[in-house]
Amino acid sequence: MIPLATPPTPGPPTAHARGTATSARCLGLALAGLQLLAARPAPGTDWSAGADLGWRAARVARDPAATAWNANHETFVAPRMRVSLDGNDTRLVVAARQEAFLRRSIDGRPRLTLPRLGAGVADLRWVRTGPLGSTRGYGRYARSTTPLDVAAPVTSVPGGYATWSTGARVALGPLEGAGRFDGWSYQDPRLADAHELAWEATARPLRTARSAGLVGWRHRTVGSAHTTLRSDLVVAGFRRALAPALAAQIEVGGAEAVLGSAPPRRGPALVVSLSGPDADSGPVQASCTVVPGLPVEVTAAGERSLGDVRWSVRWESRLDAEGGWRRPPSLVRRLALGAEDTLGRANVVGAEVSAARLLSMFPPASRTDALRVSGWLVRRMRPWLSLRLDYAQVAETSGTPSRLGAPDRYRLGASPAMVR
Numbered sequence: 001m002i003p004l005a006t007p008p009t010p011g012p013p014t015a016h017a018r019g020t021a022t023s024a025r026c027l028g029l030a031l032a033g034l035q036l037l038a039a040r041p042a043p044g045t046d047w048s049a050g051a052d053l054g055w056r057a058a059r060v061a062r063d064p065a066a067t068a069w070n071a072n073h074e075t076f077v078a079p080r081m082r083v084s085l086d087g088n089d090t091r092l093v094v095a096a097r098q099e100a101f102l103r104r105s106i107d108g109r110p111r112l113t114l115p116r117l118g119a120g121v122a123d124l125r126w127v128r129t130g131p132l133g134s135t136r137g138y139g140r141y142a143r144s145t146t147p148l149d150v151a152a153p154v155t156s157v158p159g160g161y162a163t164w165s166t167g168a169r170v171a172l173g174p175l176e177g178a179g180r181f182d183g184w185s186y187q188d189p190r191l192a193d194a195h196e197l198a199w200e201a202t203a204r205p206l207r208t209a210r211s212a213g214l215v216g217w218r219h220r221t222v223g224s225a226h227t228t229l230r231s232d233l234v235v236a237g238f239r240r241a242l243a244p245a246l247a248a249q250i251e252v253g254g255a256e257a258v259l260g261s262a263p264p265r266r267g268p269a270l271v272v273s274l275s276g277p278d279a280d281s282g283p284v285q286a287s288c289t290v291v292p293g294l295p296v297e298v299t300a301a302g303e304r305s306l307g308d309v310r311w312s313v314r315w316e317s318r319l320d321a322e323g324g325w326r327r328p329p330s331l332v333r334r335l336a337l338g339a340e341d342t343l344g345r346a347n348v349v350g351a352e353v354s355a356a357r358l359l360s361m362f363p364p365a366s367r368t369d370a371l372r373v374s375g376w377l378v379r380r381m382r383p384w385l386s387l388r389l390d391y392a393q394v395a396e397t398s399g400t401p402s403r404l405g406a407p408d409r410y411r412l413g414a415s416p417a418m419v420r
Contacts, residue, residue, distance in 0.1 A: 044086040052078040052099075054388075054415020058148065076101035076118060076415075093125040119149040137168040145187075148392045148411045160187035176202040184322055192224045194328040196321040210241045216251070218271075222321040222329045228362075229319065229329050231257040231291055233269050242274075246284060249273045257293045260362055265293025295319065295331055312338040319361070326366065331359040351375040371395050386417045 053076070060070045080097035099118035105111050121142040128135045143162040167180035179199035186193060198220045206213035215236045222229040237251030255269035273287040286300040301314040314336045319329040333356065340350035352374050360366045376390040394409045 045083065046086070047081070047083040048419055049079075049081045050417060050419030051080065052076070052388075052415045052417045054413055056411055056413030056415075058146075058409065058411040060146075060409050070105065072103050072105045074101045074103045078118075089130055090128045091126070094123070096120075096122040116145075119144045132173055133171040135168070135170050137166075139166045140164065146409065147394050148409050159191075161185065161191075174204045174207060176200075176204070182321065192327065194222070194224045194321045196220070196222045204239075212239045213237070214239060214249075214251075222319065224328055228327060229257075229259055229294075229321075231255060231294065233271070233291065235269065235271065237271070245276055247275060249275075255291045257291050259293060262293070267292030309339055309341045312336075320358075326358070326360050327362045329361060331361055333357045333359075346380040348378045349376070368396060381416075384419055386419075387414070388417060389414050 056074050056076070058072055058074065076099050078097055078099035080095070082093070082095040084094075085092040098120040100115055101118045102115050103113045105113070119142075122140070124137075124139040126135075126137045141162070141164045143160070145160045162185050163183065165180065165182045167178070169178040170176065177200070179197075181195070181197050183195045184193060198218075200216060200218045202214050202216035204212040204214045213236075216234075218231075218233040218235065220229070220231045221227050233251075233253055233255045235251035235253035237249060237253075239247055239249040241247045249272070251269075251271040253269055254266065256264050256266045258264045269292070270290040271287070275285050275287075283304065284302045287298070289297045291297075295317070297318040299314075299316040299318060301312075303310065303312045305311070315334070317331070317333045320332040321328045322330070322332075334354060335356075336352060336354035338350065338352035340348060342348055352372075354372045356370050358368045358370070372392070372394050374390070374392040376388060378386055378388045380386045390413050392409075392411050
């Protein structure tokens with residue numbers, strides 16, 4: 001099942017100046033449009049606007065051995081906007097944030113760079129429900145100048161990058177369909193852009209109040225300049241609701257998979273999953289996919305509140321199309337643990353630790369182990385003003401060092417955030 005509401009873990013604007021300018025215009029138009037919507041809110045409209053103004057210090061290793069470092073200070077401003085439109089059976093949410101910063105290098109002779117665009121994101125969510133079914137769609141675009149801007153997953157690719165994702169899920173009576181397209185582009189011309197397309201079609205000819213028998217087709221392609229992975233599954237299965245927010249599903253059938261230039265592999269396939277009723281929600285999400293000729297792919301994620309602390313955990317071992325200096329896809333094994341607590345009534349403290357191992361699926365064989373640690377403290381000073389302190393570190397801990405260097409990065413930041 002395609003997890004619609006969980007866009008691909010952000011990966012690394014295009015290497016080309018034209019692509020960077022285009023992304024900046026898109027984000028600028030998104031912000032301008034949201035300002036117009038907020039200026040004349042319609043009935044059922046909820047909106048907010050604000051800005052982050054802050055300072056941060058960063059250190060970046062010049063070489064994989066971390067024998068020399070670059071250090072800099074940055075002052076940044078990041079306007080943001082969010083608008084939600086609610087009707088009787090429709091909900092639309094649009095949000096955008098774009099950062100601009102001024103960097104001052106402090107290693108060697110201090111020097112000041114010209115203002116430039118930093119991290120930015122634009123997000124759209126749309127849900128429509130009716131007596132016959134529901135339709136859900138999303139679109140997301142994110143850009144960054146460093147992996148430190150990305151909360152997850154761990155990545156050791158240097159330089160700027162962008163990722164975008166769009167998808168939809170439709171349920172109409174006994175028929176279901178879903179599709180998703182993800183893309184990654186990199187600022188460094190030596191890195192390989194990548195994309196992934198996945199879609200599925202399902203019919204449920206047998207249905208009861210809590211169970212359904214189903215048949216379906218699942219398709220997936222991954223590639224960069226050329227397709228490097230293709231898989232097709234024809235399955236029959238069974239779905240049962242275990243709780244109001246949890247459903248289990250098992251599918252068996254036949255599959256054909258092609259990896260690189262290898263001949264097609266055909267054989268039996270198995271898919272087992274736990275998810276919310278719409279395959280993209282719920283407190284627990286898990287899946288296991290077995291396809292001939294490919295590694296077994298497993299994903300499991302959950303969230304739970306214990307007292308005032310909210311815990312989250314995610315494990316995955318899957319073929320990732322992120323690209324970069326490897327030929328996609330790569331086999332990625334990743335574990336992430338997070339916690340967030342409310343102290344008093346005005347303080348929120350949180351932390352996340354994630355570790356990943358990236359294995360190349362094509363020669364030359366390579367391996368990279370990476371670690372990311374982040375923490376934050378947010379204090380609400382006024383209803384419209386909060387102060388945020390945060391720390392982030394990304395490092396390669398072992399394995400084959402990135403051929404493009406700069407494996408270790410540290411950043412400490414402080415920023416007041418204003419919202420209307």
